[in-house]
Amino acid sequence: MTVELFIQYLVAGITYGSIYAIVAIGFNIIYNTTGIINFAQGEFVMLGGMLAITFLHFLPLPLAIAVAVLCTMAIGAAIEILFIRWLHNPGVLRLVIITVGISILIREAALHIWGDNVHSLPYFVGNEVSTIAVLGARVSPQVLWVIGACGLMVLFLNVFFQMTSVGREMRACAANRTAAVLCGIDTRNMVTLSFVLSAGIGAVAGAVMSPITYTQYDIGTGLAIKGFTVAILGGLGNSLGAVAAGLLLGVIEAFSVSVVPLAFQDAISIALLLVILFVRPHGLFGSSAAGLKEF
């Protein structure tokens, strides 16, 4: 394998990987505050792309994306307030079924609003044939936007959780809900906030990836499966683990093309998920005590 080809695979892998990582982090944020997996996470990504495409008819690109992200965040909050907040001590199974239901609801609504055609945002810089050289490999500039935006979001989330008091309160909720309540933290608001955050980062990812991958009403399901695999692989609740696992899965998928037929690409991630669930259910980077507490 030549160096160029190696870099080409690597960049492709990092591109998919950073999108998987963002979806996985979305899972993690909600998992940390509620203990559930929000299966509508992939739909947030779809909504981010679709709304941005719609708003682009009236607004310039950066503003369209910003408004789309805000709308998706509002939808995230609405979902939590309408379907989850008023439940008293709901079981994990019930919550999971609720989120699966919500994901189907959003998907069908999207089908009726936007139809089943593919839509996409224009390339942020250049067009479909623009290409830039990265260490001898050639990639679309949009790839750098995706990687950059995902990297920035991870950085922002880290700062938010480590440095701000709201971030610390959310972490407190995750660590021990009862103790957090005793300290005067409103855990219900923290849960809403976690939905808002997950929806927001999902929507940003959905908008930046749209020129490359297109946005269609049903892209959420596939992304949720990949994101879930990555979240489990990295250890549920562990955001940095999710980044490492996301990049790992993306790179494995990209390089797998050189050995096995392309058709097996998706089988690899599913096989990986099964192996991890059997061998290390707490993930590569999670501690066995903390992993999968409720499942």
Next chain:
Amino acid sequence: MMGILRKTVSVAAAACLLLASSAWAETIKVGAVLAVTGPASFLGGPEANTLEMLVEEVNAKGGINGRKVELFLKDTAGSPEKAISMAKQLLEEQQVVAVLGPSTSGETMSLKKIFEDAKTPLISCAAAEAIVDPVASYVFKTPQNDSYAARKIFMEMNKLGISKIAVLVDNSGFGKAGREQILKIAPEYKIEVVEAEVYDAKATDLSAAVAKIKANPAIQGVINWSVVPAQSIVVKNIRQAGWKVPIFQSHGFGNIKYVDAAGAAAEGVIFPAGRLLMADQLPDGHPQKALLVKYVKDYESKYKETASTFGGHGYDAFMIFEKAVTVAGPDKDKVRAAIEGLKNLPGTGGVYNFSATDHNGLTLDAFEMMTVKDGKFVPYIGR
């Protein structure tokens, strides 16, 4: 949903009117099983629209031989199981003279035996050659054979001196059938397939696969055979990798939305297609010209969307039915025999010449090579 609802209501209303106005003259019942919704809706949607438009038109002119046509349109959502149960319903309950559709090859294959047994003509809008080869006496199809498209591409490659190629297909039935034909026919044209990959119809990025193929310096051309949006991603990824290789696509590329999706990357893509896409540019004397121009105009003014070759397959199916019934009357067996006797019949897909052994009736000549220039389809005139 609203669209379908509205359509259903309007069809029902039309049917009521029809019944009221011609209470004594019996109608000619024709069934249609099309993938109006679901993953193949890009086929079934335009086909259903076209049938409704044509039935309206024929009835406005007083029907066929003075008898109105009554259309029973069923939505299979692309599922063979639904197609079977709906076809049986049409055959047994409505006692239709013939059934038009289905939209996809998989559905058609599952209906082939049923229509043989029911001795009722089925005029499919799906392309697979297996539908008419071996010939089943009651089963016909309107779209051009996949192998014709492959041959057209290979002939063009021979002209350009391309002999080593990569083949990318999607994992739909269309992609798989295309791959089979390409691998089978390529040696006849002294073309060697050095790389072949199948991509997921839902793929979102194929830059790794493109990188792999690009790394093989022997490749002089790429065939990207697909009927799903992912085909535009392949084109983009090839150009984004800075690769200037000639790209050939199948007739499944003949929908302007795939060009829009690929944007600037679609420029110069070469593909075979029916003449519907170049109706305006045909010479005036061409046998298909008048009919194509009228169909495209009627369809676009009625439905406010671009006419596609897929809707054209529905047009041809209805036209063949109409001609056969005009000749033979609404009798299943006579209609079947009449279709086999249709000669020199211009349709949207080409000029049909049916016979007892040829239930498609088209030749290689039904395809023209086209390319994309400034985001539009134009005839390809070599480089």
